[in-house]
Amino acid sequence: EAARRTSSANNLKQIGLAMYLYHDVHTKFPGDITSDDGTPLLSWRVAILPFIEQTQLYEQFKLDEPWDSPNNLPLMKQMPAVFVHPGISTKEAQTVYQRPTGEGLPDASQERSMRDFIDGLSNTILVLETPGDRAVQWTRPDDIELPADNPLQPLTENRKGGFHALFGDGAVNFLSESLDPAFFKTLLTYAGREPVGQLP
Numbered sequence: 246e247a248a249r250r251t252s253s254a255n256n257l258k259q260i261g262l263a264m265y266l267y268h269d270v271h272t273k274f275p276g277d278i279t280s281d282d283g284t285p286l287l288s289w290r291v292a293i294l295p296f297i298e299q300t301q302l303y304e305q306f307k308l309d310e311p312w313d314s315p316n317n318l319p320l321m322k323q324m325p326a327v328f329v330h331p332g333i334s335t336k337e338a339q340t341v342y343q344r345p346t347g348e349g350l351p352d353a354s355q356e357r358s359m360r361d362f363i364d365g366l367s368n369t370i371l372v373l374e375t376p377g378d379r380a381v382q383w384t385r386p387d388d389i390e391l392p393a394d395n396p397l398q399p400l401t402e403n404r405k406g407g408f409h410a411l412f413g414d415g416a417v418n419f420l421s422e423s424l425d426p427a428f429f430k431t432l433l434t435y436a437g438r439e440p441v442g443q444l445p
Contacts (some may be wrong), residue, residue, distance in 0.1 A: 249332035250409070250419065253374060257411040259327045262343060263296035265356055265415060267347045273356035274371070277386040278308055285386035286311045288326060289344065289353040299325050312384040328383045330374070336436055339380035341386040345373055347396070351413075351435040358415075363436040366413030370432050374409040375400060396424045396433055 267275045287306065294303035302323055307316045323336045328340040334339060346352040349360070350370060362369050373389065379399060381387040390398060398410055407421040413435070420429070427433040 246332070248347055254409055254419070256327050256330070256342065257372060257374065257417045258415070259297060259322065259344045260293070261411045261415045261417070263293040264371065265298040266400070267293055268359065271356070273358045274351075275353070276356040280309065283305055285354075287317065288312065288384055288386045288388075290340070290342075290383050294325070297325060299328050306384075312382070312385055312386065317384065321382055324416045325382050326398075330377075332378075333374075333377040335377050335380040338384075340383040341375045341377060341380045342372055343375050343379075343381060345370060346388045346390045347432050349436070352393070353386065356434070358373040359410070361435065364434060368414065368432060369413040369435045370410045371413050372411040373400065376402070376404050376408075378403055390414060391433065395426055397422070397429050406412045412424075 251276055264274050275277075275289040275292040277285040277289050278292055279285050287308065291303065291306055294300065294323070302325070304321065305320055307314065314316070320399045324340065328342055333341050344351070344353045349379050351357055351371060359366060375389050376399075379389055381389075389399060401422040405422065407419055407424070409417055410420050410432070411417050
């Protein structure tokens, strides 16, 4: 279990590094790839492929077509290892590494720069390790939606112990299932201006 936790944390660190490298190039963190009218076509996970040594795979995608187009759908089977959790079973080509989605959260609906994170990058979660039954197809522009009243519930209902979270400063922390939901909520918003304490 300890080895699997370490391996998953390393996956998140690689994802975080890729998001930072993307920011270096585009001056914003990646969001979902969209059409000209803003319709989501492909996941932010596809957008970071060139920054996880997957440029060849990235270049096979047609970025102006949806994830399930005749060209893009077969590419879903080539999911990079960084999106595979070492200890959580999922269906083929699904990943548990997702952006938290909800009002006031730094989800993948748009690209945001570091300066948008008023609460501080070290106080804001960018990516979560979700339960296997919440996994999504990695190329699909789809992420876990967290209810405002109890954002911990979808993350802890079918698992024991806790889960990893990637923060905006690149740090990866393991969060206990017993974490105070109100405190967890302050870690999800990026511009909520709430006072944030220390992780227990």
